[in-house]
Amino acid sequence: MGHAQKRLYSTAAKLAIAPSYIRPFPPKESFKSSPPFDPEVWAALQPPAKSAFFAFAHRIGLGTILTSEKTIQQACVHPSFLQFHQQYYPKEPLPASNGQLALMGNSLMGLFASEYLHASYPHLPLRVLKAAVSAHVGPLTCASVAQEMGAIPLLRWRRQPGTPTRPAVMHTDALSSIPRAITALIYQERSLPAARKFVHSFFLSREADLRTMIKFSNPKKALMDTVAKFKREKPKSRLLKETGRFSNSPIFVVGIYSGPDQLGEGFGSSLRMAEYRAAEDALHRVYLTRTPTHLLQLPSSTFPSERGDVFKDGPEGEYVASPIGEAEVRYASSGRSHIDEDKDDRHEDEWSDEDI
Amino acid sequence: MASRAFVAPAKPIFRASLRSSPSNGLDAFIPQLRKMVFEYCETWPTSANMRTYILNHLEDVARQNPHCEIVVKNRPHGEPIVRGFYLNTRDKVIGLKDYEVNGIQKKVELLLDSSGAKIRPLKGSRVVESTTEAARGIWSGMHVDAPFKI
Numbered sequence: 001m002g003h004a005q006k007r008l009y010s011t012a013a014k015l016a017i018a019p020s021y022i023r024p025f026p027p028k029e030s031f032k033s034s035p036p037f038d039p040e041v042w043a044a045l046q047p048p049a050k051s052a053f054f055a056f057a058h059r060i061g062l063g064t065i066l067t068s069e070k071t072i073q074q075a076c077v078h079p080s081f082l083q084f085h086q087q088y089y090p091k092e093p094l095p096a097s098n099g100q101l102a103l104m105g106n107s108l109m110g111l112f113a114s115e116y117l118h119a120s121y122p123h124l125p126l127r128v129l130k131a132a133v134s135a136h137v138g139p140l141t142c143a144s145v146a147q148e149m150g151a152i153p154l155l156r157w158r159r160q161p162g163t164p165t166r167p168a169v170m171h172t173d174a175l176s177s178i179p180r181a182i183t184a185l186i187y188q189e190r191s192l193p194a195a196r197k198f199v200h201s202f203f204l205s206r207e208a209d210l211r212t213m214i215k216f217s218n219p220k221k222a223l224m225d226t227v228a229k230f231k232r233e234k235p236k237s238r239l240l241k242e243t244g245r246f247s248n249s250p251i252f253v254v255g256i257y258s259g260p261d262q263l264g265e266g267f268g269s270s271l272r273m274a275e276y277r278a279a280e281d282a283l284h285r286v287y288l289t290r291t292p293t294h295l296l297q298l299p300s301s302t303f304p305s306e307r308g309d310v311f312k313d314g315p316e317g318e319y320v321a322s323p324i325g326e327a328e329v330r331y332a333s334s335g336r337s338h339i340d341e342d343k344d345d346r347h348e349d350e351w352s353d354e355d356i
Numbered sequence: 357m358a359s360r361a362f363v364a365p366a367k368p369i370f371r372a373s374l375r376s377s378p379s380n381g382l383d384a385f386i387p388q389l390r391k392m393v394f395e396y397c398e399t400w401p402t403s404a405n406m407r408t409y410i411l412n413h414l415e416d417v418a419r420q421n422p423h424c425e426i427v428v429k430n431r432p433h434g435e436p437i438v439r440g441f442y443l444n445t446r447d448k449v450i451g452l453k454d455y456e457v458n459g460i461q462k463k464v465e466l467l468l469d470s471s472g473a474k475i476r477p478l479k480g481s482r483v484v485e486s487t488t489e490a491a492r493g494i495w496s497g498m499h500v501d502a503p504f505k506i
């Protein structure tokens with residue numbers, strides 16, 4: 001047995017290929033010396049076993065929805081594979097790819113994530129909302145979910161370097177197209193609420209820490225402007241507890257108060273650091289307020305769950321829009337932040353401290 | 357405060373590099389076993405129980421676990437084994453030479469229930485595993501009624 005044949009058998013054994021579903025084995029190309037035969041290229045061209053596709057559909061709970069092997073296979077073929085397939089098997093029909101499905105699925109996932117996150121966190125600043133949507137349904141998360149579903153052996157793709165007209169195709173790009181294509185398939189086979197349920201189960205139940213995404217370059221100033229916007233008393237920082245002031249490891253606990261109400265609390269090894277953290281804590285408590293899940297109202301609940309007329313009423317009935325959250329304070333907006341400026345009793349940049 | 361504190365510009369966050377962490381089982385559960393390969397010999401007596409199991413029970417197992425591909429493979433002049441492949445790319449191999457049919461059943465259930473993770477000691481450094489700090493919060497000497505005075 002030649003070297004090429006030995007590598008062929010070992011490569012075929014490692015991948016999810018069942019000999020009963022592939023072309024005649026060993027392939028005729030392996031016996032020819034020119035063009036030189038590459039077993040890895042040959043293995044990448046072979047389709048995975050039918051049973052692998054059905055097992056995948058059942059694993060993600062869509063055994064009754066994705067009943068056709070062709071549709072599941074289509075969801076797993078990235079468009080970068082087509083040219084590769086054409087090059088080696090020019091006479092065979094091209095397999096269907098998931099390009100359009102992935103595009104539609106991406107839009108759907110963006111819709112579901114945006115409405116869910118906006119309804120859950122009504123006061124979230126816009127840039128943070130966009131970052132949160134990326135964290136929940138972005139390319140890395142989609143690739144991660146595809147990996148956790150076990151779609152890596154089913155993916156058919158080809159690595160492509162970036163050109164001036166087209167971005168590079170890496171493994172994460174190809175993998176991320178699979179969950180998007182599946183979302184679009186569910187939308188096609190069933191309805192929008194069904195696709196939404198899929199995205200909620202697999203993507204929006206995952207954990208993404210939003211506190212790391214809200215960054216303020218000057219939290220004290222931002223808090224001052226936020227408090228003015230909510231028409232409350234000016235924030236005052238007060239030292240609550242301290243220990244070791246002149247030692248090498250002091251701890252200060254500072255609270256920020258608006259009148260009698262505490263807005264935030266922070267610790268630090270210096271007074272300024274503690275105050276900074278207290279301002280950040282106060283801002284987090286405002287901007288990260290979350291709607292309880294049982295009070296969540298999503299606009300897409302107005303869509304019906306049967307196929308047919310899209311303008312019929314949805315299963316959840318009448319949609320009542322929740323009140324729009326307070327808009328974020330644009331504190332570095334050079335006077336265009338539209339905050340009421342009462343120049344009589346408020347001076348810019350003045351922070352009121354006590355007992356520090 | 358007379359002096360203004362230095363405010364550094366916030367570091368930019370690149371949205372394409374943000375991701376969320378997995379939570380299998382919180383809403384949707386993905387079973388971790390993807391394929392089971394049953395290897396047996398047609399002639400040797402050590403594979404007799406395995407052959408009985410494949411003929412009588414394997415189809416029911418396959419129907420009840422549609423998420424798992426089941427492959428039956430010939431292993432001429434070899435001992436019977438079952439190989440389980442998991443989503444974390446690991447595999448578990450169990451030799452079934454000395455087992456009765458219900459013993460083989462138990463081993464198959466073991467493979468079906470497992471996550472494929474390596475078996476590590478439970479006690480020691482792995483006593484508590486959690487993504488959150490603590491349900492009641494970490495104790496703080498600053499937030500008690502009577503702080504300790506030296």
